[in-house]
Amino acid sequence: MKKLLLLFLFISVSITAQKTDLSYYLPANTNYNQNIPTPASVIGHEVGEWHVTHDKLVEYMKALAASSDRISIENRGKTYEGRPLLLLTITSPENHKNLETIREKHIEATNSNSVDVSKNPIVVYQGFSIHGNEPSGSNAALAVAYYLAAADNIDDLLNNTVILFDPSFNPDGLQRFAYWANTNRSKNINPDPNDREYSEIWPRGRTNHYQFDMNRDWLPVQLPESTARIASFHKWLPNILTDHHEMGSNSSFFFQPGIPSRTNPATPQMNQDLTKEIATYHAKALDKIGSLYYSEESFDDFYYGKGSTFPDINGSIGILFEQASSRGHAQETENGILTFPFTIRNQFTAALSTLEAAKNMRVKILQYQQDFYQESRNSGTNKAIVFGDEKDAAKSFHLAEVMKKQHIKIHEVKEDFTENGKTFKKGYSYIVPMNQKNQRLVKAMFQVKTKFQDSLFYDVSAWTFNHSFGVDFAENVSISKAGNEITDLKMNAGNVSFKSDYGYLMPWNEFYAPKALNAILQKGLRAKVSMKNFKNGGNAYEYGTIFIPVQNQELNAAEMYQFLNKVADESHVKIAGVTTGLNDGIDLGSNNFEAITKPKVAMIVGDGVAGNDSGEIWHLFDQRFDMHLTRLDTRDFNRMDIAKYTHIVIPSSGLEKAAVEKLKTWVQNGGIIVGYKNTARWLASNKMINLNFESQKRDSVKNVSFENRSLQSGAQVIGGAIFEANLDRSHPVNFGYKNDKLALFRNSTMFITADKNSYNNPIQYTSNPLLSGYISKENAKVIPNTVPFKAQRFGRGRVIVFTDNTNFRAFWFGTNKLLMNTIFFGDKM
Numbered sequence: 001m002k003k004l005l006l007l008f009l010f011i012s013v014s015i016t017a018q019k020t021d022l023s024y025y026l027p028a029n030t031n032y033n034q035n036i037p038t039p040a041s042v043i044g045h046e047v048g049e050w051h052v053t054h055d056k057l058v059e060y061m062k063a064l065a066a067s068s069d070r071i072s073i074e075n076r077g078k079t080y081e082g083r084p085l086l087l088l089t090i091t092s093p094e095n096h097k098n099l100e101t102i103r104e105k106h107i108e109a110t111n112s113n114s115v116d117v118s119k120n121p122i123v124v125y126q127g128f129s130i131h132g133n134e135p136s137g138s139n140a141a142l143a144v145a146y147y148l149a150a151a152d153n154i155d156d157l158l159n160n161t162v163i164l165f166d167p168s169f170n171p172d173g174l175q176r177f178a179y180w181a182n183t184n185r186s187k188n189i190n191p192d193p194n195d196r197e198y199s200e201i202w203p204r205g206r207t208n209h210y211q212f213d214m215n216r217d218w219l220p221v222q223l224p225e226s227t228a229r230i231a232s233f234h235k236w237l238p239n240i241l242t243d244h245h246e247m248g249s250n251s252s253f254f255f256q257p258g259i260p261s262r263t264n265p266a267t268p269q270m271n272q273d274l275t276k277e278i279a280t281y282h283a284k285a286l287d288k289i290g291s292l293y294y295s296e297e298s299f300d301d302f303y304y305g306k307g308s309t310f311p312d313i314n315g316s317i318g319i320l321f322e323q324a325s326s327r328g329h330a331q332e333t334e335n336g337i338l339t340f341p342f343t344i345r346n347q348f349t350a351a352l353s354t355l356e357a358a359k360n361m362r363v364k365i366l367q368y369q370q371d372f373y374q375e376s377r378n379s380g381t382n383k384a385i386v387f388g389d390e391k392d393a394a395k396s397f398h399l400a401e402v403m404k405k406q407h408i409k410i411h412e413v414k415e416d417f418t419e420n421g422k423t424f425k426k427g428y429s430y431i432v433p434m435n436q437k438n439q440r441l442v443k444a445m446f447q448v449k450t451k452f453q454d455s456l457f458y459d460v461s462a463w464t465f466n467h468s469f470g471v472d473f474a475e476n477v478s479i480s481k482a483g484n485e486i487t488d489l490k491m492n493a494g495n496v497s498f499k500s501d502y503g504y505l506m507p508w509n510e511f512y513a514p515k516a517l518n519a520i521l522q523k524g525l526r527a528k529v530s531m532k533n534f535k536n537g538g539n540a541y542e543y544g545t546i547f548i549p550v551q552n553q554e555l556n557a558a559e560m561y562q563f564l565n566k567v568a569d570e571s572h573v574k575i576a577g578v579t580t581g582l583n584d585g586i587d588l589g590s591n592n593f594e595a596i597t598k599p600k601v602a603m604i605v606g607d608g609v610a611g612n613d614s615g616e617i618w619h620l621f622d623q624r625f626d627m628h629l630t631r632l633d634t635r636d637f638n639r640m641d642i643a644k645y646t647h648i649v650i651p652s653s654g655l656e657k658a659a660v661e662k663l664k665t666w667v668q669n670g671g672i673i674v675g676y677k678n679t680a681r682w683l684a685s686n687k688m689i690n691l692n693f694e695s696q697k698r699d700s701v702k703n704v705s706f707e708n709r710s711l712q713s714g715a716q717v718i719g720g721a722i723f724e725a726n727l728d729r730s731h732p733v734n735f736g737y738k739n740d741k742l743a744l745f746r747n748s749t750m751f752i753t754a755d756k757n758s759y760n761n762p763i764q765y766t767s768n769p770l771l772s773g774y775i776s777k778e779n780a781k782v783i784p785n786t787v788p789f790k791a792q793r794f795g796r797g798r799v800i801v802f803t804d805n806t807n808f809r810a811f812w813f814g815t816n817k818l819l820m821n822t823i824f825f826g827d828k829m
Contacts, residue, residue: 020341021046025143025348027151036150037063039142047142048341050185051135051178051329054083054171060142061086061167068149069093070158076228080209083171085228090148090165092158095121102162103236109366110237110315110373111437117366121159122358125238126351127166127229130215130245130307132173133205135181136323136340137244140347141167147352157359164236166229169243169307170207170214177205181328189330191337193249197328203611210623211615212810215243216303216459218310219445220468220811221405233314234407239365240278240317242354243307244347246325250334252292253346254299254322255282256308261453262300266444267312270368272301274317278357285353291346292335303459304444313444315372317365321350373437380435384411384479385446386419387471388429391509391738393492394572395813398511399469400430402811403445404489409436414483422472424481427492429472431482446473448772460720460747462773467722467743470814494568499561500577501550503588505536507574508544508736511813514820515625516571517546521598523563524554528593529735529825534585536578544735544825547593548575599823601627602642603649606634613651613676616807620816642666647823650675654682664688668795672826674819677748680790680801689792689799694751694782720747721773724766725788731762732825733789733800736817743771744788745812746804749779751786763789763818789818791829798826 022038025047040046042063043056065073070093075084095102106123109115126144128137145165148154168174177200184197203211208225217226233241247254257263257275279295286293299320301309308320323343330339358365388396403410411431413424432442445465452461466473494516496504506513508529520527530545548564550557561577568575581588601621605614614631621629632640632648637659642648648663648671655663667673667688675683684691722743727734734742742763754761767784775783791800800822806815822829 020048022143022146024341025140025345026147027352031152032150033152036067036146039146043142047139048344051181051340052139052142053178053182054168054175057138057142057167057174058084058086061088061145064088064145064149069096070149071145072096072099076232077224079172079225081172083175085171085225086167087232088145088165088167090145090158090163091121091161092155095159095162099162107237109370113370113374115370117370118363120366121162122240122362122366123162123164123236123238124355124358125164125166125233125236125241126354127169127242127307128244128347129174130169130243131206131213132170132175133177133200133327134246134325135174135177136246136325136343136347138168138174139340140244140344140351141165143344143348144351157355160359160362161355162236163355164232164238166232169229170225172209173205173207180205185329191330191332193331195328198331202605202607202609203615207611207615210619211611212619213612215307216305216809218307219305219463220809221402222810227405230405237314237369238311238316239369240319240354240358241307241311242319242321242351244321244350245323246343247322249325249327249331249338251322251324252294252335253286253324253350254320255279255293255295255350256299256301256318256320257296258299258301258320259296262302262457264302264304264309264312264444266440266447267301268372271312271317274361274365274368275319277361278317278319278354281353281357282350285349285356286346289345289349291349300458302457302461303463305463306459313441314438315369315376319354321347323347376440377437380439382435382479383476384431384433384482385442385473385475386413386424386429386431386477386481387466387469387473388413388424389471389738390423390425390428391507392511393428394511395469396428396430396471397489397491398813399465399471400486400489402465403432403442404486406438406441406445408438408442409433409485410489411482411485414481417481419474419477422474424472424474426483430486431477433479433482435479450770450772450774452774457719457774460773462720462722462771464722464772467771468745468812468814470743472739491572494570494572494574496561496565496568496575496577498577499557500579501557502581503547503549503578504564505541505576505578506546506548507541508546509542509738510571510573511816512571512625513546513573513736514817514824515627516567516573517596517824518599518625518627519567519571520548520564521596525560526553527596529596529828530586531592531594531828532586532730534583536580536583536588539576542738543730544732544821546596547588549588594828596824597646597827599646600630600644601647601649601823602630602632602645603651604634604637604655605631608634608653609650610652610677613805613807616805616810617649617651617819619810620807620819624816625820638662642671643669645671647672647674647826650679652677652679654679654686660686664794667797667799670796672798672822673800674822674826675799675801676805677750677803680750680752680803683799683801688794689790689801691790691801692753694753694786696749696751696779696782718747718749718775718779720745721775722746722771723769723783724771725763725769726766728759728762731759732828733762733791733818733821735821735825741766743814744804744806745808745815746788748804750803751782752788752790752803754785754787761787763787791826798829800826800829
């Protein structure tokens, strides 16, 4: 009976804590400036009473900036949904008067070891809730910002620290989750985990508008939110960057270091030593409020695209915080009832303990950053790397664009040259000298590693950028090959060579050729695709070249020329006018030029479908190629008329049994399914495609202890590695590729047996396919000569499958064309 009474009291106290006031978070024995507005006075509720929406968060940050001489605020851009990307700069009023001078001195110290850093303020970037449904961070930002604006005993901190304060890394996701949690909140908070409040609807609030996990985009920088924060990072080069997250509700609180054996070897040991020293401040602060915590037992510091790891290759210290999540306002857990205010208080406490560490360790950390860049400058070489694609300027441009965002110096190629059998053409290639400040970051971007101390990874084990962008690449190139440094990077202009009364040819090599073709077809113009190589007017054209005849079109010759000029300009492609249909090889009137059908594409989304994968495809269509993509929700599929669609993309998983016959009939009538990942098994099990799968080998390691039993199975996972495949470039799925080999990203252990007929294996892994990343010895024996792609007829239609994601995280430019080829040429496969 006594235990029941104690439990009742705990529950009562926990639920009542929802009504707590601001003092629950703030340090005791501190006075606050009454002229500074509290969060409740602006947003209309106490911190933690409701989930703050992004608009209210913005409103409060603007109110603080207007009332405090410790705070300035800037809007660095907007999200896909138009929400502002705010950054507050918080420091003493005196520092604010000289802020640009402070910044310049801080940067100067990273460029020269003659600068005395002992008098410089330390720079701390504090960022919150990059995953929108991990909201305790952004809600804590309300209290942290108030404390820094109003507390009267922090002059020493503010005089010696410049705080770059990012209250919401992910405005769109935060807004989506806050709406869900608030609209499902009861007056009497119900902590039952089965309550609807704790089960978001698809696609949930973790991601941004296009369903990207933005905590994977710090290195590739493909999203507007990332572009803003990376610009701020390089503008200031902060000494510490904190990244506030949440984890499973039954956990406690985690702070880095992570598992030591899973640290990227390019990260200096001193970085980890300093991280561990900073951790003692977190422990002391959390001890003071009685919160449980742990460190060094989970998470890693390997992939430099995460917020807590990206700083480590930039002379900074990245720190991950993971708070057990209430996923709403209060939830029953193994540790009792976890309330939303409690999660906020832990995040608040860690934010302040970071600043305390920064203040006390200021000189030591500033000196570490200075030494990092000195060593980087001293370890650079007089060689360079070069990358490019002599037939695809846009793809090469976008890799160069990433490097410019990362403050890496790049040069144009002085003149065309060949290195290791690859041609690097001026205007299509870029040279990166390795004797520059950020050469360590360059090495990290192009890192190739196939041997590892540990076999488990929290994220991908490879991201090598020349492979992900699908460009030719060479190292140790003479710096004499470099031309002028590029300060104003621009994409090559597109054009039409001349007005023709006969027709136009558009090579399919350029990245944005699908955008151009879609515009042409949507205009109602007829276009054909070449199934063979040929020459016209002395110019060579490859498989996949698009032919647009002038005669018998809805536009006359003058109108067509004007329209195609607009298309070429917007898509950065070159279109050649022709004066004759007589070719060296197939002629333009040949049946080997096959008509292209205007596509109308749909994609299955909703429950059971991977949100990241579907979002990447949506982004590719919508943002990169300006193509309509109708998203069909799994809940409504059985009620929909799908006859009007030419293609249905299924990113992962499958549909319920009742939908199978409907889908079969649609394919038999001429529809094309493009399935990814486990959709291949689903399609095979429903006898829509005939596939044979190679069995995954069992781990040969013996005598595994009970403690390490999870490591044995975990080591068999391919968490994200890069593999080489041979291409049959005559097959429509490979149209537009100039090389006969392609690097593919893989994060599955689904291995499809190759067909006995080689022409049915247009993409096939080589006999030794691993290019970069981790694969177990057992899986390494299975993957050679298997196939990651299959296309088969089913009635009048086609069923096409990929074992892995060809659109991974928006920076796998190198394999985006595979999906586009199935859209425009799928009926020819």
